[in-house]
Amino acid sequence: xxxxxFGPLGVVSVFAVVVLAPACGSSGxxxxxxxxxxxxxxxxxxxxxxxxxxxxxxxxxPCTHLCLQQTTCPAGGTTSLSGTVRDPAGRVPLYNVIxxxxxxxxxPLTRGASCDRCGNVSGDPLVSTITDTSGHFKLxxxxxxxxxxxxxxxxxxxxRLHVDVTRACQDTTLAAEQTRLPRNKGEGDIPLMALTTxxxxxxxxxxxxxxxxxxxxxAPGGPGRVHLYAxxxxxxxxxxxxxxxxxxxxxxxxxxxxxFGDAGSLWSSAGHLKEYDMVLLSCEGQTYPMTKPxxxxxxxxxxxxxxxxxxxxxxxxxxxxxxxxxxxxxxxxTKFTDLGDWDDGNELNGIEAKVETTLPDGKPFPKGQAxxxxxxxxxxxTPAGELPIDGAKKNLASVNPANATQWxxxxxxxxxxxxxxxxxxxxxxxxxxxxxxxxxLHVSSGVGDQYGxxxxxxxxxxxxxxxxxALEFMLFDLSACIQSDTGEPAPPPVH
Numbered sequence: 001x002x003x004x005x006f007g008p009l010g011v012v013s014v015f016a017v018v019v020l021a022p023a024c025g026s027s028g029x030x031x032x033x034x035x036x037x038x039x040x041x042x043x044x045x046x047x048x049x050x051x052x053x054x055x056x057x058x059x060x061x062p063c064t065h066l067c068l069q070q071t072t073c074p075a076g077g078t079t080s081l082s083g084t085v086r087d088p089a090g091r092v093p094l095y096n097v098i099x100x101x102x103x104x105x106x107x108p109l110t111r112g113a114s115c116d117r118c119g120n121v122s123g124d125p126l127v128s129t130i131t132d133t134s135g136h137f138k139l140x141x142x143x144x145x146x147x148x149x150x151x152x153x154x155x156x157x158x159x160r161l162h163v164d165v166t167r168a169c170q171d172t173t174l175a176a177e178q179t180r181l182p183r184n185k186g187e188g189d190i191p192l193m194a195l196t197t198x199x200x201x202x203x204x205x206x207x208x209x210x211x212x213x214x215x216x217x218x219a220p221g222g223p224g225r226v227h228l229y230a231x232x233x234x235x236x237x238x239x240x241x242x243x244x245x246x247x248x249x250x251x252x253x254x255x256x257x258x259x260f261g262d263a264g265s266l267w268s269s270a271g272h273l274k275e276y277d278m279v280l281l282s283c284e285g286q287t288y289p290m291t292k293p294x295x296x297x298x299x300x301x302x303x304x305x306x307x308x309x310x311x312x313x314x315x316x317x318x319x320x321x322x323x324x325x326x327x328x329x330x331x332x333x334t335k336f337t338d339l340g341d342w343d344d345g346n347e348l349n350g351i352e353a354k355v356e357t358t359l360p361d362g363k364p365f366p367k368g369q370a371x372x373x374x375x376x377x378x379x380x381x382t383p384a385g386e387l388p389i390d391g392a393k394k395n396l397a398s399v400n401p402a403n404a405t406q407w408x409x410x411x412x413x414x415x416x417x418x419x420x421x422x423x424x425x426x427x428x429x430x431x432x433x434x435x436x437x438x439x440x441l442h443v444s445s446g447v448g449d450q451y452g453x454x455x456x457x458x459x460x461x462x463x464x465x466x467x468x469x470a471l472e473f474m475l476f477d478l479s480a481c482i483q484s485d486t487g488e489p490a491p492p493p494v495h
Contacts, residue, residue, distance in 0.1 A: 066101065081099075082139070086181070087472065093134055096130050096477070097152060099131065099153075100126070106151060107122045107123075109189055111275075112277060113273070115434075116156075117432075118482060133373040138171075155476075155479030156479065157188075185216070191479060193226045195226055199245070200314065204458075205449040206449075217255075229262060230260040231288075235247070243452075245453070247282075250454050278308070281316040282443075287318035297333070312439070320336040321342040335425070339419070350388070350392070352386040352387065352389070356407055356408065357369045360401045366488035389408075407474070429484040436478075443471055
């Protein structure tokens, strides 16, 4: 077809635009999908999971639907969409988020624990890319027209847009408000998360600072995407009426005053845990083994092996190393075996830690390199390129590289501050479905938020500290599709 472009002084230039024929698709930087305005692209309502092992190749198919609106531009040009993906608050750019144009119907996300491996994605992606360490993306060879569907996705965080791409062979830049992740269910998909409170940390405030609306925090069974459970210890009062704050256990009156669920009921069975996409465990100040019987230890592993995602802070290391705070015999057994050398040493308090960019064998660690660059971009590192940490602990001395990956370490004390691992353990990378992250520090130390008061009265800060920015990177990496940590993220294949 012919397009007319008005140049300087009103001169009309006419050039040919060749519509691509039977083969279509182009991979840029990343991965995932969405429905379009075309009737052929409407969601059929079928269930199903994105993800699954892919062959990494490109399948050549007949050119249909939006493929017919792709154009060949003169002089090697392209029609593109660009922008920056940020967290729900719209403040922090995010790495390794998939952005794509689907050429088919996008299925609803699978609820609860599911084996969401990188590779195949829903919606027959036509073009795809991933965000870089500044959160930026650029989709190339984008179809031209009105209401072009675009999907922004990392794991089960997903936002769908329809964009008018009216300037063939030019770039269209999306506004910041279009490209942040959803703050509430009305804006898009949010994973269903269970969050337990504790008497030493305030993860319940962290997600609020990431940008989720207060309406998404509810008691178990409520409509919100974050279900709050009260961990240990309980808040008590002495005979004089003085409060000894323990774990936050209820909403304040302005938010309904409802009591949280009980953390013990959350991890009482794998079946209950599997209702959730993610489980986030705030440090309780001790291991509290009486609340974590053998059935619970087994349940958390089985949940993770089935595709669940777990974040555990400090003394929740009990799930991975069940002894009595390092001072007694093992009080249970765990299937999370051979993850590393557990120390149970002294507190380190304020340190400046190293972000690992190489693996123990000396090979590059691509996601670690990306984390360090990303932390620099969000101004979380010292001038020496290290991460300042308040409330650092010494519970994990080293990791077993056959089963786990260390991300942040402190060499002077031989301690690991962040590690991750995929499960089931003892199987090939292609058979792993779930993921866990262990943080050997108190997330909210030194930032001013408080555990104990009715939620959200203890949430006193709105900006993220450097160590909370590191947690945000790990949270969205925990959310993402499963792949080996030793590999470099890549866009999903296009058709």
